[in-house]
Amino acid sequence: MGDMGNDRCVLGIETSCDETGVAIYHGQRGLLAHALHSQVALHAVYGGVVPEIASRDHVRRVLPLVREVMTQADITPSDLCGVAYTAGPGLIGALLVGAAVGRSLAFGWDVPAVAVHHMEGHLLAPFLEPNPPSFPLLALLVSGGHTLLIDVEGVGRYRILGESLDDAVGEAFDKTAKLLGLGYPGGPALAALAESGNRSRFVFPRPMTDRPGLDFSFSGLKTCAVTTLRREGNDPQTRADIAYAFQEAVVDTLAIKCQRALRQTGRRRLVVAGGVGANHALRARLTDLVAQEGGSVHYPRLAFCTDNGAMIALTGWLRLRAGVREPLCIRALARWPLDTLSTVSEP
Amino acid sequence: MKLLALETSTDACSCALWIDGTLQERFEIAPRQHGTLVLSMIEALLAEAGLRLHQLDGLAFGCGPGTFTGLRMAAGVAQGLAFSAGLPVVPVSSLAALAQGASLLSNGSATERIWVIQDARMGEVYHSAFLRAPNALVNESTVPRLCRPEQITPPPGDGRWIIVGSAWSVHHLALAQALVGCDTEVLPDLRYPHAADVARLGVDALQSGRTVSADQALPIYLRDEVANRPATNQTPF
Ligand SMILES: Nc1ncnc2c1ncn2[C@@H]1O[C@H](COP(=O)(O)OP(=O)(O)OP(=O)(O)O)[C@@H](O)[C@H]1O
Numbered sequence: 243m244g245d246m247g248n249d250r251c252v253l254g255i256e257t258s259c260d261e262t263g264v265a266i267y268h269g270q271r272g273l274l275a276h277a278l279h280s281q282v283a284l285h286a287v288y289g290g291v292v293p294e295i296a297s298r299d300h301v302r303r304v305l306p307l308v309r310e311v312m313t314q315a316d317i318t319p320s321d322l323c324g325v326a327y328t329a330g331p332g333l334i335g336a337l338l339v340g341a342a343v344g345r346s347l348a349f350g351w352d353v354p355a356v357a358v359h360h361m362e363g364h365l366l367a368p369f370l371e372p373n374p375p376s377f378p379l380l381a382l383l384v385s386g387g388h389t390l391l392i393d394v395e396g397v398g399r400y401r402i403l404g405e406s407l408d409d410a411v412g413e414a415f416d417k418t419a420k421l422l423g424l425g426y427p428g429g430p431a432l433a434a435l436a437e438s439g440n441r442s443r444f445v446f447p448r449p450m451t452d453r454p455g456l457d458f459s460f461s462g463l464k465t466c467a468v469t470t471l472r473r474e475g476n477d478p479q480t481r482a483d484i485a486y487a488f489q490e491a492v493v494d495t496l497a498i499k500c501q502r503a504l505r506q507t508g509r510r511r512l513v514v515a516g517g518v519g520a521n522h523a524l525r526a527r528l529t530d531l532v533a534q535e536g537g538s539v540h541y542p543r544l545a546f547c548t549d550n551g552a553m554i555a556l557t558g559w560l561r562l563r564a565g566v567r568e569p570l571c572i573r574a575l576a577r578w579p580l581d582t583l584s585t586v587s588e589p
Numbered sequence: 590m591k592l593l594a595l596e597t598s599t600d601a602c603s604c605a606l607w608i609d610g611t612l613q614e615r616f617e618i619a620p621r622q623h624g625t626l627v628l629s630m631i632e633a634l635l636a637e638a639g640l641r642l643h644q645l646d647g648l649a650f651g652c653g654p655g656t657f658t659g660l661r662m663a664a665g666v667a668q669g670l671a672f673s674a675g676l677p678v679v680p681v682s683s684l685a686a687l688a689q690g691a692s693l694l695s696n697g698s699a700t701e702r703i704w705v706i707q708d709a710r711m712g713e714v715y716h717s718a719f720l721r722a723p724n725a726l727v728n729e730s731t732v733p734r735l736c737r738p739e740q741i742t743p744p745p746g747d748g749r750w751i752i753v754g755s756a757w758s759v760h761h762l763a764l765a766q767a768l769v770g771c772d773t774e775v776l777p778d779l780r781y782p783h784a785a786d787v788a789r790l791g792v793d794a795l796q797s798g799r800t801v802s803a804d805q806a807l808p809i810y811l812r813d814e815v816a817n818r819p820a821t822n823q824t825p826f
């Protein structure tokens with residue numbers, strides 16, 4: 243029991259926020275199964291995630307999803323060589339549900355467990371796709387809670403080059419969407435509304451691009467949306483025009499910083515992950531950028547941009563294979579800096 | 590019959606192993622340390638008994654009410670262990686476990702009447718009443734409730750109630766006032782349910798087939814209002 247042969251698989255569990263994700267990753271055959279339960283509808287009436295409601299739902303969803311993926315993948319417990327679960331960063335109560343179930347499953351099956359960093363999971367999600375990039379690379383993580391530019395030399399070797407000094411990109415999308423009367427979470431709805439926006443009516447600033455450095459600031463764009471809406475009136479076309487101007491400003495800002503970071507580090511491969519990585523305008527712009535810079539850009543499939551169990555199973559497999567082990571302890575961290583992770587040798 | 594029990598609904602963390610009528614227990618008062626302790630306690634109990642998890646007949650856990658995180662810890666561990674070892678699960682009320690612990694203190698010949706009142710934080714208490722016939726396990730005689738201490742009313746029936754639980758020391762005045770004229774004896778130091786009592790009650794339930802599957806190992810919170818709904822979806826205009 244417990245040997246990390248390539249012919250066995252890892253169960254991955256994600257419960258850091260408002261999605262319960264479970265998946266099975268096989269050392270040779272890749273992803274065998276994944277299942278997700280989104281709590282979006284549960285939280286929508288509150289206009290944001292309510293931590294206690296999230297935790298209560300996770301504890302009802304995790305095990306049925308574990309059953310489901312094991313059936314889907316057609317595996318038995320003896321095919322498993324480990325259990326991985328997100329142990330941070332995120333909502334502590336929600337994380338502890340995944341940790342309690344995951345650590346106990348590993349104990350009961352007598353296989354090792356590994357605690358996975360949620361953002362490392364996002365970062366490695368493109369490796370679930372055909373033609374994954376090789377290291378070193380530059381990673382842009384754009385999600386509901388994070389905006390990070392990271393120089394990546396290998397698994398666990400992360401140097402943070404830039405981050406948001408205030409709102410994360412996804413958060414800025416969601417807050418602006420709320421102002422525009424779109425539901426929660428409003429990122430995708432705002433992107434859809436921007437499609438019908440006039441391209442030249444408003445131009446929003448590109449925050450922090452006029453000075454050197456790779457940090458971001460997005461809270462000002464939300465304020466800009468408020469004042470524009472007040473000044474110009476709240477008709478449907480104005481809302482669409484604001485959505486366009488907002489998205490354009492975000493995409494442009496991210497592209498400018500990515501270009502800067504690529505040139506500064508000399509990296510040729512760009513990985514983009516996290517919920518906002520599903521945004522089509524952003525993908526189009528970054529694809530153009532790397533073409534111009536002579537590199538390549540790598541995204542996860544749309545379903546693996548937002549939270550999912552697949553990225554946790556994959557990350558868990560990589561770390562377990564490198565000998566990383568969680569002791570017989572159920573623990574999680576609401577905050578957990580990405581650049582404190584242990585290094586894992588090259589695959 | 591072999592049964593493993595765990596109880597993490599209060600600041601105490603405990604695990605117990607029942608093997609054909611004998612009980613071994615690990616018990617520690619350790620706020621916020623449950624996650625560090627619970628699986629090691631279980632590992633130690635199993636190792637001492639020379640048993641593997643799958644050799645057990647069932648698993649019981651204190652399902653609440655109690656601290657939300659503690660309840661989910663117990664439920665999550667129960668789910669993981671029961672699913673991986675293919676064991677049936679017995680959810681046991683944490684109030685019943687506390688009552689069961691209290692009833693072992695005396696061994697009178699009359700039916701004991703135990704009223705558990707636990708502090709529920711946020712100015713409220715959880716409470717329920719239990720009867721125990723001589724040489725029997727406690728039996729819940731009311732529906733467990735959540736209320737403000739000043740609004741508490743005694744359970745139906747005449748005679749003296751033995752009051753146990755953490756609420757007495759926290760809400761002493763409000764409870765004393767609400768219970769004027771009620772015949773009570775207060776044992777305020779009995780406030781931590783024990784896994785050994787979860788096991789005693791769990792064995793009984795297991796023998797009579799009152800079990801659930803691993804995915805039904807869920808907490809009973811009693812408090813269901815955990816967020817205020819915004820009146821409307823507000824926009825700045
Ligand atoms: N097409 C899109 N355009 C813009 N934003 C989007 C799009 N799709 C999703 N998002 C945004 O992505 C965010 C959700 O992403 P994700 O699930 O990765 O974040 P999270 O898990 O909440 O945060 P973190 O990973 O930082 O803890 C939300 O803010 C959502 O609005």
Ligand SMILES: [Mg+2]
Nearest residue numbers: 385386548549
């Ligand atoms: Mg995420």
